[in-house]
Amino acid sequence: MLEKRKKNNSSSRHRILLFSVLCLFVFCLLAQVNPTKKAEPKPAKSKVYLLHSDVLKKSPLNPDPDAQILVGNVTFRHDSVYMYCDSACFYEKTNSLEAFDNVKMVQGDTLFLYGDYLFYDGNTQIAQVRNNVRMENKNTTLLTDSLNYDRIYNLGYYFDGGTLMDEENVLTSEWGEYSPATKQSVFNYDVKLVNPKFTLTSDTLRYNTASKIANIVGPSDIDSDNNHIYSELGFYNTQIGQAELLNRSVLTNEGKQLTGDSLFYDRVKGYGEAFDNVLFNDTINKNMLTGDYCYYNELTKYAIATQKAVAVDYSQGDSLFMHADTLQMYTFNLNTDSTFRETRAYHKVRMYRTDVQGVCDSLVFSSKDSCLTMYYDPILWNNNQQLLGEEIMIYMNDSTIDWAHIHNQTLSVEKLDSVNYNQVTGKDIKAYFKNGEMHQVDVIGSVRVVYYPMESDSTLIGMNVSETSLLNIYLENRKMKKMVMSPKSNGTLYPMLQLPPDKMKLENFNWFDYIRPLNKEDIFNWRGKKAGQELKKSNRGAAPLPNQDLFNKKKK
Incomplete structure (x- = not known):
């Protein structure tokens, strides 16, 4: 029994020893896996x-x-x-x-x-x-x-209050901070940046003395010479005079304002670019350009607008809207007594005003002779009247029409009803105006007429078909008062119940109502002539070609 007890005690001691060794081994493993972290002493100040x-x-x-x-x-x-x-x-x-x-x-x-x-x-x-x-x-x-x-x-x-100065600029504000390491500074309240060539005022501004870039982060105004810039977001490189501005910034120069969702401006080269929802407004001449891209050079006074470009003339009581693929403005003889401007519209020109509408391929207006010239299949409409030819020249006087000249293959049509039209064709048509109202029309060369005389109550009497060399039409209150043919031609008068169908329309007759702009939104919808209704081919005049050199200079 004693020996048995000794054996049991010996076995028990072995088990306890083995358990202790195992616990020590596990503890060592755990200590290696997740060692006890000692708090690092804080460095002494x-x-x-x-x-x-x-x-x-x-x-x-x-x-x-x-x-x-x-x-x-x-x-x-x-x-x-x-x-x-x-x-x-x-x-x-x-x-x-x-x-x-x-x-x-x-x-x-x-x-x-x-x-x-x-x-x-x-x-x-x-x-x-x-x-x-x-x-x-x-x-x-x-x-x-x-x-x-x-x-x-x-x-x-x-x-x-403080002042920060570097080689380029002097900045003052009520509150500010400056980092010598990053050269970055921040200014708040009554901020003013003065440069020999411009002055910037703002309520909040960030400026880097190394890059010389001012970051605009609040309502800011930049004034230099005749220029003024308003912006709420963007940056201005004061060293090279370049600005990139966002949030409908505005560049103003001598009554002309360029606004866009974003603007780029180069003060040294003197040009600005606007992108998206662009508005270029000339408050002096009362006209504007809109589109999704516009470029203006204040040194050469050259402007171009593309991407849904529209020119708007609001000098009269009713605004005239004109759209083309590209609109350009040139200024010639700068800084002389003979300075003049040309506005050019290229390709698929459509214009609308409540009293007049027009289409053509290209158009030029020159302030030198106040003449607006429409090229390639031009058509004009006024109420129920239509004018067309190879080329239409409209001369203005104080923003109102003085007289118009239509060259070659001319056709004047007045719609009376759905069937009957007054028609005149000739080599040239000259129309003269007083107070904006047409009072005389001269048709010159190979004149042919289809005309419906009327009773005093506007009842049609019949149809007169005539030919002559010169036709003078005199109007009063927008109605024909007298018609004179030289040489005199009585023509043929057909009763209304006996109108010959083959005589009712001139050979070159067309009524282009399907092309006519319906409203100012319709100027973007180009509609060309139907096949077979084009003018005969001839050596026509053409609009001046676009001068891309003026535009490309900015890229150099």
Whole structure:
């Protein structure tokens, strides 16, 4: 029994020993997998050292009995920063100091800080400089009366008015901050950036003294010579004079305003570009261009609009809307007494006003002779009248029509009803106006007429078919008063019940109502002539070719 008990006790000790070894092994594994983390000690704050003072004493009047009073050529050091002054109070226990008169703070060879008073906390590494403060960082100088400089973030900021200067610009504001490391600055409240060539005013502005780029982040105005820019978002490179602006910015130059969802402006080359929902408004001449792209050169006075381009003339009571694939404006003989402009519209021109509509392939208006010329199958409509020819020239006087000249293959049609039309054709038609009303029409060369005389109650008497060399029509109150043919031709008068179908329409008759613009939105819907209704081929005049050189110069 004793031997059995000994065996059991020995077996039990072995099991306990084995269990202990296993627990120790598991504990070691766990310790390797997830070792116990020891809290790293926080680095001790570096001390502010007094390097020199002519006089050192203690003053019983100082609230801090441990304060050291220093006078004469005082020098401190904190890490790599050196501080100089005429006198100081040094609080060694709180690791801080107050410096008075001729204060100078030097950090490396790039940052110099001057003032009349300095409080410096070595624990927070914040310097508070007051009165006649000047911060110098390479080519940048900051002037203020109250500046806090955070050494940890390398950031200085003022809050009671300040001025930042570099080689290009002078910036003033009520509040601002400047980073010597990134050269980035932020200004708020009454911000003003003055450059020899422009002035920028804003409520909020960011500016980099290295890149010379001003970031516009609030309502801002830029004025230079005759230009004014308004923007709420974008940037302006003050060194090379280029701006990229967003949020419906506006460029104004001598009564002309260029607005777009985004703008690009080059002050040196003198041009601006606008993109998307563009509006170029000439408030002096009372016309505008719209589209999704517009370019304007203030030096050459050249403009171009494309992508749903529309020219609007609002000089009269009713606005005229004109669309073409491309609209251009040229200015000739700049800075002379003979300066004049040309507005050119290229391809698929359609225009609409409530009293007049027109279509043609291309169009030119010159202020030199106040003439608007329509090229390639031009057609004009006024109420129930239609005019067409190879070329139509309209001469203006004080923005109202003076007279019009229609060249070759001319046709004048007046719609009386769904069947009957007054028609006149000839080589040339000249129409003369008074107070905007047509009062005389001359048809010259190979004149043929289909005309329906009327009773006083507008009842049609019959149809007169005539031929002559010259036809003079005189109108009063928009109605024909007299018709004179030279040589005289009585023609043939057919009663209304005996109208010969083959005589009712001239050989070149067409009524192009399906082409006519219906409203100002319809000017975007091009509709050409149907096959077989085109004018005969001839050596026609053509609009001047677009001068792309003026436009491409901006890319150089």
